[in-house]
Amino acid sequence: MPENPSPAVDPADLEAVERQLGRLPRGVVEIAARCPCGCPAVVRTLPRLPDGTPFPTTFYATCPRLTGAIGTLEARGLMREMTDRLGTDPELAAAYRAAHExxxxxxxxxxxxxxxxxxxxxxxxxxxxxxxxxxxxxxxxGPGVNPLGDEALSMLPAWWDGGCCTQPQEKV
Known part of the structure; x- marks a missing residue:
């Protein structure tokens, strides 16, 4: 059973995240977003994990279908394109800095x-x-805080199609 640093996190959700990750989740304080199938998609984590390790990734995507779809965008070179735009679009750069803050x-x-x-x-x-x-x-x-996160999210396919992301998919 995963450790539960926050009593607000349902143990069933932590078990779902464990199935998604294939390991015990660490430092989870909240299910920050869910897939349309209802399963956890993003967890909010402590900035210092229970073993003392600093952990800057406060919002961590756990759904394997979601992370796979995001990985496809990364493989297409979207990160470089977005970084280039930050250097030429002052409004985008300011909004992205506000997202950082x-x-x-x-x-x-x-x-x-x-x-x-x-x-x-x-x-x-x-x-x-x-x-x-x-x-x-x-x-x-939610939308309007991280412009590049919003943009990437809008580019993703319906990763949730095919059922719950914590269940094994049938081979076709």
Whole structure:
């Protein structure tokens, strides 16, 4: 049974996340977003894991179908394209910096960790390093906060088609 640092997290959700990840989830304090199938899609994690490790990734995508779809966008070179746009579009760069600040505020609400102070995740605020983090942030906090996360999310196919993401898929 996964550890449960927050009594607000349903043990059944932690078990679902364990099936999704293939390992025990660590430091989960909230199911921050769900797939349309109802299963957890994004967890919110402590900034310092129970073993003492600093963990800057506050919003962590867990659904394997979601993460696979995001990986396909990364493989197509979307991160480089987005990073290039940050250098030429001052409004986009300002909105992305605001997303970075939002991420830091939300993480700080869970506790201060000096080793990762000022460092958000996903490459924010100057580049795009991980679409998984940006999409997870957008899914957790809703549209209008992370412009590049919103953009990547809008490009994803219906990853939830085919049933619950915690159940084995039938081979076709």
């Amino acid at each position: 939002d991420y830091l505020r939300r993480r700080a609400a869970l506790g201060e960790v000096p080793e990762i102070a000022g460092i958000s995740a996903g490459g924010m605020p100057d580049r795009v390093k991980c679409l998984h983090v940006l999409v997870a942030h957008s899914m957790a906090v």
